[in-house]
Amino acid sequence: MACQRSVPCPRWTLSLFTWLIVIFISPQGVVLRQPQEPKEVWGYVEVRSKAHMFWWLYYANNPTQDFTELPLVLWLQGGPGASGCGYGNFEEIGPLDKEMKPRNTTWLQAASILFVDNPVGTGFSYVDDCSLFAQNLTTVVSDMMVFLGEFFKCRPEFQTVPFYIFSESYGGKMAAGVALELYKAVQKGTIKCNFMGTALGDSWISPLDSVLSWGPYLYSTSLLDDNGLAEVTAVAKEIMDAINKNQYGLATELWGKAEGVIEENTDNVNFYNILTKEVPEVKSDEQENLHLSKFVFSLLSVRLYQRHVGKMHQNSLDELMNGPIRKKLMIIPDCVKWGGQSRQVFENMAEDFMKPVIDIVDQLLAANVNVTVYNGQLDLIVDTMGQEAWIRKLKWPDLDQFSQKRWKALYVSPESTETAAFHKAYENFAFFWILKAGHMVPADQGEMALKMLRMVTQQQH
Template sequence: MGRGPRSCEGSPTVCLFVLFNVCLSYPQGVVLKQPQEPKELWGYVQVRSKAHMFWWLYYANNPTKDFTELPLIMWLQGGPGASGCGFGNFEEIGPLDKEMKPRNTTWLQAASILFVDNPVGTGFSYVDDCSLFAKNLTTVVSDMMVFLRDFFTHRTEFQTIPFYIFSESYGGKMAAGIALALHEAVQKGSIKCNFVGTALGDSWISPLDSVLSWGPYLYSTSLLDDHGLAEVTAVAKEIMDAINKNQYGLATELWSKAEGVIEENTDNVNFYNIMTKEVPEMKANEQENLHLSKSYLIRLYQRHVKNMHKNSLNELMNGPIRKKLKIIPDCVKWGGQSTKVFENMAEDFMRPVIDIVDQLLAANVNVTVYNGQLDLIVDTMGQEAWIRKLKWPSLDQFSQQRWKALYVSPESTETAAFHKAYENFAFFWILKAGHMVPSDQGEMALKMVRMVTQQKH
């Protein structure tokens, strides 16, 4: 017998009643009047029966340009189960940080930003029935197509504005699939928007290439000795064998094992930035509350989703932000279903999507890859490895290009990044950044956005 709806957060009946009544009063969210703050909207879209996706839109806030003169960027967080409306917004690129202070490097200077909590169950998004969580990329993509069709139908002012999908981590894997489906929908005329391209940041495009590069990367940065390198290489080969046999669930389990081997050999290196140290500690009551059916999933969730739901952000989202938004159903807690999101995607987690990137390039969609130098979980070596596997006819010409050094400003003498581009493919090597590039190198990330969206500085 399947799991019933009441195993999900709260009561579905109450959720639907509250949402229906509140949304009558706030059909498209609330427009803020303060002149110092960017115009913003938010709301829910029902992407399937009993599956609700939350979105939050900020109009570009540039002193010299109207939002109609700047692009629209949709930001997708990773996890899966991490909230773009929460983490991406308040920790990375939104107008305010989690202390509610203005962010000097907000991307609103260069674009309007659309944050979406996806897959359903992430952040303020929710499902009324636990059978409705996405289990694979196909469902994630189909849900997002419903959302985007609804968004561009109701927000006609954005239909002709250049639209980009920027992403981070597992969000990049989702962005690739969404970008291809959106391109096809635009071609068919089923979604009216000016889709230009996608940017894949520290993205989980080819899990195996990332895993196989962990040992060499850590060894080259003096974080593994010969003995440790041998141990990490051995478990990486186990993962490769599982993937080669299409045993993706087993590969996810072995991936957790590999991270454990790395932690033991590196004195708990931070997977998101090798220059910082953060020892994760799971309290007994937290472990009881996770409700994950397999112990390795508990460890993975703790490392890769719980990390983006820390207490300070959790308190902000479930406190002041919830009060401001006014449309969050009483039974929905920010991040309350994220464990289920992660657990349901476990079987799909280690599947590569290199072929989708190839299809995007063949369709002449602009593809940008950007990566932080200090990231381990999706290190740059692994990104370069899957790029070499592309079947894109112009790959050789791209590879032959010499990269160019980038600086955050003409006055700066410190190299901030390297950049290479050919036709509709580009790569940014972001120096001194970990997995969350905009958090670590905000100025360079903003410069990159302007370059990707072809804006003059």
């Protein structure tokens, strides 16, 4: 039974001068505008029959510049199955934190932000039929292209605004695919927007390069001894062999096994920040109905989900999204729970999970699309060593010139004396090494992340 029908573009206009504290319900969604708060719009797009994608747009909130003078950023979260409208919004770059307090480092100071819960089934997005979950990057990209086509058609005020795709973790893999297809669509004229480039943050571009670097990285930071390094290296070789044989589902299982080996040898290091420790927990209700998944990894599957998606759906955020936020949005169908389908999203992508997309980055660079890579120094799951490894595999003709350039130290402000990051760029490719940050760079180093945003979007050098 369908819970939500697709909706047409709204046929209405509004004057900002008439807003005090007003809630306006349109066919496309809900608009909320309050004094000294950013203008917001949200809604659903049916990207395929019975597959509904939720989006949430905040207009830039800068005291001296109108939103038309600032870029638009699409934020893609990782997982797959983690919610950008939830985690990215309230834990990283949105106007409020999960305590509903203003965030000093919100990206709305420098851009409008478009959060999307993708793939379908993530966050408030949902499918009416379990056969409709995306199972590969091709479907994820296809769904996002439908969404972007509808968005720019229904929001013509953003068609000429510089548009960037920022991402994190598995969202970077999705961002690369979406960026390439969007570039093609803009060239063909099928989507009208001012696409300016993509930023891949701690991104799952080459899973094997990440896995192969785990042992050396942990060893160099005194988190593995010789015996532990040997064990991690052995399981990494198993993963490499599976990938070389195109056994990607097996590679995903072995990837989970490798993380278990690391946890045993490091006393449960946190994969998202090596300076912290985390003991994984498997909730009993998540062990039930495992037979519903197409890719059943038994207990391993649940632990993988818990570690990489469940972490972003912790109790306090879950309560916020299914409580006050749900009431505020007013359009979430009764049958939809925030994050309720996220484990199925994760498991349905298992066969695709370990496939690399280095070739897509090469195609973006060849098309002269601006590509930025940024990475947190303390990240393990997508450590910087692994990122640098796949970059060395690029076929981009200017790679040697990029590699020969010396990086430049960055500071959060002219008054600061502490190095916050290093940066290097050549032509349409750039890299940011963000210090003292883990996997979620904006959450760990908000000021530097905001500075990076301004540099990438050419508001600051």
